[in-house]
Amino acid sequence: MLQRIRTAPPRYWLVAIVVIFFMGFPTVISSFQTSLWTQALVLAIAIMGLNILVGYSGQLSLGHGAFMALGAYTSAILAHRYKLDYLITIPIAALLTGLVGFLFGIPALRLSALYLALATFALAVVTPSLIKRPDALTGGVQGILVIQPDPPQFAQDTFATVTGTVMSSDQWIYYVALFCALLLFWVAWNLVRHRPGRAMRAIRDGEVAAAASGVNIAGYKTMAFGISAFYAGTAGSLFGLATGFVSPDTFPVSLSIQLLVGAVVGGLASIPGPLLGAIFAYFLPIESNQWVPSQAWIPAQIASTVKNAGPAVSYGVVLIAIMMFAPNGIVGLVNSGYAALNRRLRGAGDRETGQMPPDPQTV
Amino acid sequence: MSALLEVRDLSVRFGGVIALDRVSFAVEAGQVVALIGPNGAGKTTLFNVITRVYRPAGGTVLVDGDSVLAIRPHQVIRRGLARTFQNVALFRSMTVLDNVLVGDHTQTKSGWLQASVPLPGAVAAESASRKRALEMIDFVGLGPHAQRPVAALPFGWQKRIELARALVSRPRLLLLDEPAGGISHEEVDDVSRLLRRVHKELGVTMLLVEHHMAFVMGISDRVVVLDFGKKIAEGTPAEVQRNRAVIEAYLGAA
Numbered sequence: 001m002l003q004r005i006r007t008a009p010p011r012y013w014l015v016a017i018v019v020i021f022f023m024g025f026p027t028v029i030s031s032f033q034t035s036l037w038t039q040a041l042v043l044a045i046a047i048m049g050l051n052i053l054v055g056y057s058g059q060l061s062l063g064h065g066a067f068m069a070l071g072a073y074t075s076a077i078l079a080h081r082y083k084l085d086y087l088i089t090i091p092i093a094a095l096l097t098g099l100v101g102f103l104f105g106i107p108a109l110r111l112s113a114l115y116l117a118l119a120t121f122a123l124a125v126v127t128p129s130l131i132k133r134p135d136a137l138t139g140g141v142q143g144i145l146v147i148q149p150d151p152p153q154f155a156q157d158t159f160a161t162v163t164g165t166v167m168s169s170d171q172w173i174y175y176v177a178l179f180c181a182l183l184l185f186w187v188a189w190n191l192v193r194h195r196p197g198r199a200m201r202a203i204r205d206g207e208v209a210a211a212a213s214g215v216n217i218a219g220y221k222t223m224a225f226g227i228s229a230f231y232a233g234t235a236g237s238l239f240g241l242a243t244g245f246v247s248p249d250t251f252p253v254s255l256s257i258q259l260l261v262g263a264v265v266g267g268l269a270s271i272p273g274p275l276l277g278a279i280f281a282y283f284l285p286i287e288s289n290q291w292v293p294s295q296a297w298i299p300a301q302i303a304s305t306v307k308n309a310g311p312a313v314s315y316g317v318v319l320i321a322i323m324m325f326a327p328n329g330i331v332g333l334v335n336s337g338y339a340a341l342n343r344r345l346r347g348a349g350d351r352e353t354g355q356m357p358p359d360p361q362t363v
Numbered sequence: 364m365s366a367l368l369e370v371r372d373l374s375v376r377f378g379g380v381i382a383l384d385r386v387s388f389a390v391e392a393g394q395v396v397a398l399i400g401p402n403g404a405g406k407t408t409l410f411n412v413i414t415r416v417y418r419p420a421g422g423t424v425l426v427d428g429d430s431v432l433a434i435r436p437h438q439v440i441r442r443g444l445a446r447t448f449q450n451v452a453l454f455r456s457m458t459v460l461d462n463v464l465v466g467d468h469t470q471t472k473s474g475w476l477q478a479s480v481p482l483p484g485a486v487a488a489e490s491a492s493r494k495r496a497l498e499m500i501d502f503v504g505l506g507p508h509a510q511r512p513v514a515a516l517p518f519g520w521q522k523r524i525e526l527a528r529a530l531v532s533r534p535r536l537l538l539l540d541e542p543a544g545g546i547s548h549e550e551v552d553d554v555s556r557l558l559r560r561v562h563k564e565l566g567v568t569m570l571l572v573e574h575h576m577a578f579v580m581g582i583s584d585r586v587v588v589l590d591f592g593k594k595i596a597e598g599t600p601a602e603v604q605r606n607r608a609v610i611e612a613y614l615g616a617a
Contacts, residue, residue: 191475194489196474202454206454212439212452213437215437215468227475
């Protein structure tokens with residue numbers, strides 16, 4: 001055991017540090033900030049779902065906010081009308097959304113990339129008005145209030161022993177979201193490094209060759225849609241819990257765009273990417289809306305435009321910068337930086353000298 | 364006893380163009396058969412019909428006497444047919460090992476649920492897959508490069524990786540689309556030796572499309588010649604070389 005710990009690759013250490021960081025984080029920040037980080041974690045789950053679909057299986061979705069809405073409303077309705085424990089509704093919402101996503105994936109097979117983007121975008125556009133219709137069920141424009149549960153006894157006790165303070169319900173919800181995020185990131189990591197993940201990547205890189213290797217293209221593509229929606233449904237359900245409220249305006253078109261921006265900025269087809277992308281996509285608009293007006297050198301007109309336009313401006317600027325300087329997102333940037341550092345430390349590699357290693361022997 | 368692969372009266376049309384015109388031939392188990400002909404003769408089209416990429420206008424393709432025209436493209440490999448591509452169709456974002464592991468897809472069963480947790484069965488299947496893939500990468504002579512991304516490797520290596528990807532599925536019949544195309548003279552001899560080993564050591568029957576005549580004549584038991592979608596000759600390499608129609612197709616009528 002000790003031997004294994006000693007020889008573990010550095011990225012395992014990094015994962016351990018990140019997990020410990022997120023475990024301890026709510027104990028040092030305010031309750032309000034904790035709830036912001038809960039939402040960032042929830043966004044990370046949704047972006048991981050989108051990452052599985054877009055990054056790994058190569059299908060584009062501009063409408064993942066719709067799947068989040070489905071998950072959120074499933075949980076809210078079950079908890080509000082049928083008085084189910086909210087935590088129990090999370091897996092139910094996830095499974096239902098996953099099933100709907102799977103079914104959506106079947107007609108999606110027939111669409112080429114551009115039309116799939118349009119179809120999913122249409123889904124995102126109609127969702128808010130679709131929710132308003134059956135107002136007896138969904139509460140119409142008003143939405144549904146979600147009662148945020150008090151921490152259970154075991155959590156209160158543990159928290160009190162470790163920190164000596166009383167656990168708030170915001171902190172409890174943070175830990176619920178963190179648990180789901182860790183679980184689902186672990187599952188995603190398992191999927192992508194085993195047979196299903198390779199099959200998805202193979203489809204993305206070349207369908208004809210993937211089929212010739214025996215990969216069932218239609219099966220894997222629809223399944224990718226289903227799993228992706230499962231993640232989005234979980235995220236939607238947690239989102240309702242975190243904000244204490246679901247309404248049609250919680251799931252505007254811009255949410256779907258925010259998810260895609262997060263996935264791209266973090267780095268597609270990577271596991272840490274969605275977490276970084278989520279932190280970025282969640283906090284950038286908040287921070288920039290505070291930062292821009294506080295800067296005296298920015299003309300008042302521009303500052304007020306930025307404030308009014310909200311996330312759109314800062315997203316636009318950063319997205320253009322990322323596409324130009326780091327087309328593989330933050331993870332791509334870190335990886336290439338690490339590789340460059342390695343080369344520097346170990347001397348020029350074969351790539352630098354332009355020499356290929358000698359041809360292998362064929363007997 | 365039916366042939367391993369039998370193509371019977373196969374016709375393919377693209378709009379008004381007749382790409383294949385009632386072509387028939389058979390590949391018996393244990394043989395190496397070459398498919399030659401000038402550019403545009405329909406050789407790659409024939410491969411694409413056999414592997415269910417194209418739908419023929421008429422005729423049948425039989426594997427062990429059963430038609431494969433009703434099955435879906437991903438099921439072809441389960442009948443024991445694996446292929447390579449003319450312009451190399453590797454999964455470009457992946458490593459050598461991962462490419463070959465995709466070739467091993469049909470050798471294991473572990474699905475989404477087993478992999479997600481991952482259950483012991485999936486872990487065992489994964490390590491068995493890796494072992495087979497690494498053996499095959501060794502077999503084609505790229506053992507030390509298993510972890511490198513394929514995109515940056517030379518073309519000749521990429522062809523070997525494709526060969527390894529096809530072989531790891533343990534095919535009975537290997538369809539090779541120009542295995543010696545686009546590589547240097549020295550490499551052609553290497554490939555020829557490698558394919559002979561595939562035939563002898565792994566016992567794989569082969570059907571290959573190739574332009575390199577010395578290569579074809581050196582390796583094949585039988586040669587089928589196509590020209591403008593029609594079969595114009597078939598026989599041993601020596602017979603085909605003497606055939607008047609073949610000489611005309613290649614050099615033009617005297």
